[in-house]
Amino acid sequence: MACGLVFSPGDYGDSPALEPEADTGVTTPDVAPPVDSASDASLPSTRIMLFAGRRDALPGEPSSVNVAETMRTTLSPSGELGPWTFDVPPSQMTTWTRGLLAGETLLLQSTSVFLATTFADDHISGAWRALPPPGVPESYLRAWLVSDAGLTAAGGQAGGVFTTNVYVASFDLADGGIEPWQKVPSKLVTPRGDVTLLRHVDHLYALGGRESTSSLVPGSDEVEVARFGADGSLGDFAATTKLVDPTADAASFGVLLPVVTAGAGHVFVLGGQTTSLTSSLSDVALAAKIDAASGNLGPWVALPKLPAPMSGAAALVVGDKVLVFGGSLGSSQSGDILALSIGANGVFDTAWKKIGTLPGPRSGLAAVVY
Numbered sequence: 001m002a003c004g005l006v007f008s009p010g011d012y013g014d015s016p017a018l019e020p021e022a023d024t025g026v027t028t029p030d031v032a033p034p035v036d037s038a039s040d041a042s043l044p045s046t047r048i049m050l051f052a053g054r055r056d057a058l059p060g061e062p063s064s065v066n067v068a069e070t071m072r073t074t075l076s077p078s079g080e081l082g083p084w085t086f087d088v089p090p091s092q093m094t095t096w097t098r099g100l101l102a103g104e105t106l107l108l109q110s111t112s113v114f115l116a117t118t119f120a121d122d123h124i125s126g127a128w129r130a131l132p133p134p135g136v137p138e139s140y141l142r143a144w145l146v147s148d149a150g151l152t153a154a155g156g157q158a159g160g161v162f163t164t165n166v167y168v169a170s171f172d173l174a175d176g177g178i179e180p181w182q183k184v185p186s187k188l189v190t191p192r193g194d195v196t197l198l199r200h201v202d203h204l205y206a207l208g209g210r211e212s213t214s215s216l217v218p219g220s221d222e223v224e225v226a227r228f229g230a231d232g233s234l235g236d237f238a239a240t241t242k243l244v245d246p247t248a249d250a251a252s253f254g255v256l257l258p259v260v261t262a263g264a265g266h267v268f269v270l271g272g273q274t275t276s277l278t279s280s281l282s283d284v285a286l287a288a289k290i291d292a293a294s295g296n297l298g299p300w301v302a303l304p305k306l307p308a309p310m311s312g313a314a315a316l317v318v319g320d321k322v323l324v325f326g327g328s329l330g331s332s333q334s335g336d337i338l339a340l341s342i343g344a345n346g347v348f349d350t351a352w353k354k355i356g357t358l359p360g361p362r363s364g365l366a367a368v369v370y
Helices: none
Strands: 046-055 065-075 085-087 098-102 105-109 114-120 143-147 150-154 165-172 182-187 196-200 203-207 223-227 259-263 266-270 285-289 314-318 321-328 333-341 353-357 366-369
Touching: 046 098, 046 314, 046 321, 098 143, 098 366, 105 143, 105 366, 143 196, 150 196, 196 259, 203 259, 259 314, 259 321, 266 314, 314 366
Parallel strands: none
Antiparallel strands: 046 065, 046 366, 065 085, 098 105, 105 114, 143 150, 150 165, 165 182, 196 203, 203 223, 259 266, 266 285, 314 321, 321 333, 333 353
């Protein structure tokens, strides 16, 4: 029986460094190994903060449970993890979907829970405070933290019909709340709900979702992109390259709630669910090159498949590596930290490598670099 350490709120002591472990993952023959950078040794380590939301059941517990944990580590330019330390845990126990650090304001998001605190001198320096969210104006409408200005949601269902509507809700951090949702002129191209939103620089991507209320119908393969103006307003969405699975004869790949991140000139879509059933987890990993001017995506490229179908992980692009932390495997949580190297000209490594482990198996994770 495998076991992991469980940390309660208030346990902020140092933890010994974790040693990198053996490689894992599926090898794909059509990608080449990365090219190492000769200047890596002169670069500083990257500081990473993780918020964990769920752990496996302990003996006597009927099922996995929510937790509240804040963990910190570093990643050296050569890909080695530093020791784990612990900071003030979130004030609520839930599974997290996104974190954002803007100046000295740290924001954390779950499906319907939004928290804020102060982050200064490399640690959480204030109490967590809840930002009560307004009720969403449509069903199947999922809010996303895309900037420190507030929340954005796209799609949904009204009157039994999926919509293309886009809404924003501004933060009122001074008064400790979130303003009511406002419909904005921006529109999606394809009506759908449960859309995942991801911001990269001035572009906002709307990925996947659902176009049916049936739990058996595959998720949406639609990907759209809109641009933020200088005043922060969002333009209309335009269709870009649809999701496909290049390892399955480029068949349509519809997905709900994938793990998404962007960096190194690419958007990454990892795992998720192929239907709204939690048993439909995917191990597909994809990347598409970003056109910096238009935000349009190039063809989706198959990355090595994840070691197991998963959701609820945290993902970051740090330098020339895509990192995946933990995740839900369905009946259990993962404690693995995976890395995939990005070489010259956007060529990816041939396998995910396990570079370490979390202090314990976790899912419902969000991550920020600071």
